[in-house]
Amino acid sequence: MTGRTAYVVGAAHTPFGEAWDKSYRHLMTDAGLAAIQDAGVQGEDIDEVFVGTMSTGKLVGQEHVASLLLDGAGLADQHLPATRIEAAGASGGLAFRQGVQAIRSGAADVVVVGGLEKMTDVSDADQAAVTASGIDQEWEHFFGATDAALHALIAKRHMARYGTTREQLAAVAVKNHAHGARNPLAQFRRPITEETVLRAPPVAEPLGMFDCAPTSDGAACVVLCSDAVVDSYGGKAVQVSGSGQASDTLSLSDRADLTSWRATEHAARRAYQEAGVSVADVDVAEVHDAYTITELLAVEDLGFVKKGEGGPATVEGRTGDGGDVVVNPSGGLKARGHPVGATGIAQVCELTWHLRGTASDRQVKDARIGVAHNTGGTGATAVVHVLEGVQ
Amino acid sequence: MTVPRFWREIPQRYNLQASKCGACDAIHYPPRTVCPECRRASIGNLEEVKLSGRGTVLESTRVHKAAPGYEAQVPYTLALIQTEEGPVITGQVVDHDGRAVSAGDDVRAVFRRLGEDGDAGVIYYGTKWVLA
Numbered sequence: 001m002t003g004r005t006a007y008v009v010g011a012a013h014t015p016f017g018e019a020w021d022k023s024y025r026h027l028m029t030d031a032g033l034a035a036i037q038d039a040g041v042q043g044e045d046i047d048e049v050f051v052g053t054m055s056t057g058k059l060v061g062q063e064h065v066a067s068l069l070l071d072g073a074g075l076a077d078q079h080l081p082a083t084r085i086e087a088a089g090a091s092g093g094l095a096f097r098q099g100v101q102a103i104r105s106g107a108a109d110v111v112v113v114g115g116l117e118k119m120t121d122v123s124d125a126d127q128a129a130v131t132a133s134g135i136d137q138e139w140e141h142f143f144g145a146t147d148a149a150l151h152a153l154i155a156k157r158h159m160a161r162y163g164t165t166r167e168q169l170a171a172v173a174v175k176n177h178a179h180g181a182r183n184p185l186a187q188f189r190r191p192i193t194e195e196t197v198l199r200a201p202p203v204a205e206p207l208g209m210f211d212c213a214p215t216s217d218g219a220a221c222v223v224l225c226s227d228a229v230v231d232s233y234g235g236k237a238v239q240v241s242g243s244g245q246a247s248d249t250l251s252l253s254d255r256a257d258l259t260s261w262r263a264t265e266h267a268a269r270r271a272y273q274e275a276g277v278s279v280a281d282v283d284v285a286e287v288h289d290a291y292t293i294t295e296l297l298a299v300e301d302l303g304f305v306k307k308g309e310g311g312p313a314t315v316e317g318r319t320g321d322g323g324d325v326v327v328n329p330s331g332g333l334k335a336r337g338h339p340v341g342a343t344g345i346a347q348v349c350e351l352t353w354h355l356r357g358t359a360s361d362r363q364v365k366d367a368r369i370g371v372a373h374n375t376g377g378t379g380a381t382a383v384v385h386v387l388e389g390v391q
Numbered sequence: 392m393t394v395p396r397f398w399r400e401i402p403q404r405y406n407l408q409a410s411k412c413g414a415c416d417a418i419h420y421p422p423r424t425v426c427p428e429c430r431r432a433s434i435g436n437l438e439e440v441k442l443s444g445r446g447t448v449l450e451s452t453r454v455h456k457a458a459p460g461y462e463a464q465v466p467y468t469l470a471l472i473q474t475e476e477g478p479v480i481t482g483q484v485v486d487h488d489g490r491a492v493s494a495g496d497d498v499r500a501v502f503r504r505l506g507e508d509g510d511a512g513v514i515y516y517g518t519k520w521v522l523a
Contacts, residue, residue: 129459138404139421142505143517144454144461144483149469152452160450160494202455204469253471253479258450 006103007230007237008387010039010223011349016337017187019217024060024118027219029072031342032114036073039223040233043075047108049082052095052115053341055130060118069114088134089290091115092220092344093245093374093383099224100243100385109226115345116219127215130340134377136251148212148291150252150378152204155293157258159206161308164296166206168311170197172292173210173334175320180331182362187216187337197292211292216337220345222352238355242277242386244270250380259308261379264301268373268384272303275386277369279303282325282386284354284364285371286347289332295319298373299327302384326364329354344374348385355389405516407442407500409478418442420478444500445523446474451484451492460506468492472520483519490522497523 012034014027022030028051036043049070057063066082085095092115099113119127131147140150158164174194180186192210200208223233230237246266249255255262272279279302287302289295296310304325305313313319319327330336330350333343351370353359372385402408403421410422413436414429420442426433451470454461461467468484470492484492485503498520505517 125459128456132458140481141458142404142515143481143519144458144464144467144469144505145481146454146456146458148456149452149454149458150481152454153450153469153471156450156452156494202453202466204455205453251481253481258471 004104004106005227006100006224006240007227007390008222008240008348008352009225009230009233009237010035010037010041011352012038013185013220013342013346013349014218015185016216016218016339016342016346018120019118020120022217024056024116025069025072027118027217028069028114028116031116031219031221032069032073032112035221035223036112041110041223043078045110046075046078046080046112048102048111049080050085050095050098050111050113051082052085052091052093052113052344053117054086054088054091055117055133055340058126058130058133059122087381088376089288089340090344090374090376090381090383091341093347093372093385094344094381096222096344096348096385097243097245097383100240103224103226109229111224112221113224113345114219114221115342117339117341118217119215119339120217139251140253146204147377148207149204151291151293152207153252154258154297154378155206158293158296161259162311164311166198167194168315169206169211169292169296170194171311171314172289172295173197175314176289176328176332176334179321179329179362180335183331183336186331186335187214188331188335207291207293213290213333213338216339218337218339218342218346220342220349222345222348236356237390238352239388239390240385241388242271242273242275244268244274245381245383246270248380250377252378259297261297261301261375261382263379263382264298264373264375264384267382268302271384271386275388277386281369282371283367283369284326284329284351285373286330286350287327287332287373288343288375289328289334290338292334294375295327295332302371302373329359329362329364344372344383347372347374348387351387355387405502405518407444407518409440409442409476410437411440412437418476418478420474420480442474442476442478446472446480446498446520448484448492448494448496448498449473449479450494470520472498480518484521485519486521492522499523
């Protein structure tokens with residue numbers, strides 16, 4: 001990569017879960033102020049702001065949130081450009097990429113990127129409608145499809161094609177809950193057993209309740225800066241060495257292959273190439289496990305394991321603590337929680353902590369290269385970032 | 392009564408009305424304005440065709456947490472249907488009365504009521520599938 005480099009110099013997120021005592025704007029302000037403090041930047045240092053959120057309109061009745069949230073942080077009088085980004089589950093990851101591009105282009109030296117969702121103030125039906133708005137409303141949802149049902153179809157294809165078992169799917173949930181138990185900011189902090197996953201109420205067969213990420217409230221924020229100013233912000237910088245984004249058909253029915261997400265493959269290839277890393281170099285990854293099956297697709301499509309080997313690799317511990325690449329040390333969407341727009345930013349926070357060596361008792365040993373992978377719907381949008389610790 | 396989100400005046404919503412590319416003969420459902428293979432060469436060169444309604448189940452799932460409007464039907468079967476003309480369509484397989492639906496099963500399209508926009512709203516119609 002030539003030209004300007006972006007660094008993460010501040011990272012913070014709120015506890016994820018049910019935040020009935022906070023509004024969405026309070027959540028975002030909490031995360032934003034903590035990230036700014038972590039970075040050591042002042043309000044007047046900031047050049048631009050991005051925020052990723054999927055559906056404030058349906059969930060809290062408010063659009064036009066970028067300037068509102070900037071005001072909440074006490075920065076209205078700076079008159080900064082503030083932009084909201086949306087791509088369903090990938091909203092946070094895309095907002096982060098916009099921040100990286102603003103730095104690289106020379107348009108900004110310091111950028112704040114937030115992500116948030118406040119989901120538990122509405123009924124289950126309204127939450128489901130929001131999740132379903134990331135799939136094709138006219139040609140999938142209208143005919144009875146849900147986001148979970150489409151992922152169930154993918155899971156069944158994967159099982160038929162590669163021999164993936166129900167127990168291997170469950171192993172993803174067991175692993176991520178074990179990881180989440182060590183994350184003080186996670187929504188679920190208790191280990192679970194395979195039996196718990198297998199006995200959970202069915203959602204769309206073969207997926208049950210414990211195969212699905214929860215609905216959550218939460219906000220996350222990172223501060224990015226350019227190489228021109230990185231030395232002003234202490235020694236805690238993490239380099240963004242690769243950034244890739246790709247798209248695919250919104251409808252699952254239009255894909256030639258249900259068991260690979262081409263958008264993930266393309267985004268990953270671009271990000272690895274830009275970073276000049278090979279997949280074998282990756283120590284830690286935060287991937288988009290909205291369902292257990294999606295972590296299997298992710299570890300395969302990101303190249304961590306061979307296609308079809310996601311299930312056995314998970315059971316063998318190759319993606320767990322002490323494995324070849326530690327996948328979702330935070331607990332992932334499954335256990336950390338999934339406040340949709342916050343997820344892509346929380347992934348970057350988690351990697352930043354591991355690459356700084358400050359992830360306390362869940363620290364991935366000698367973590368040097370991390371990968372963040374964030375997707376929307378059934379993989380119609382994917383964004384992959386490579387982050388590297390700065391020695 | 393709210394304005395319906397899904398107008399009956401969009402005929403392909405309740406007919407299996409597809410588009411055929413004059414350049415490569417590929418058939419697409421839902422119909423497209425531009426063929427994704429031929430792109431520019433297909434503009435103004437797409438014709439309307441009707442699918443036969445015959446297909447096979449590519450994959451299916453039993454849905455226990457329903458899409459809005461489908462709550463009374465749980466558990467129901469949702470499938471990807473491979474039509475004989477090529478397009479894959481997402482839809483419910485109904486009236487199979489306990490018989491398991493599996494990949495490879497032959498199905499045919501039926502015209503059914505899908506729901507309505509509230510108690511006094513417009514009724515939606517569309518395609519469901521039954522075992523052939």
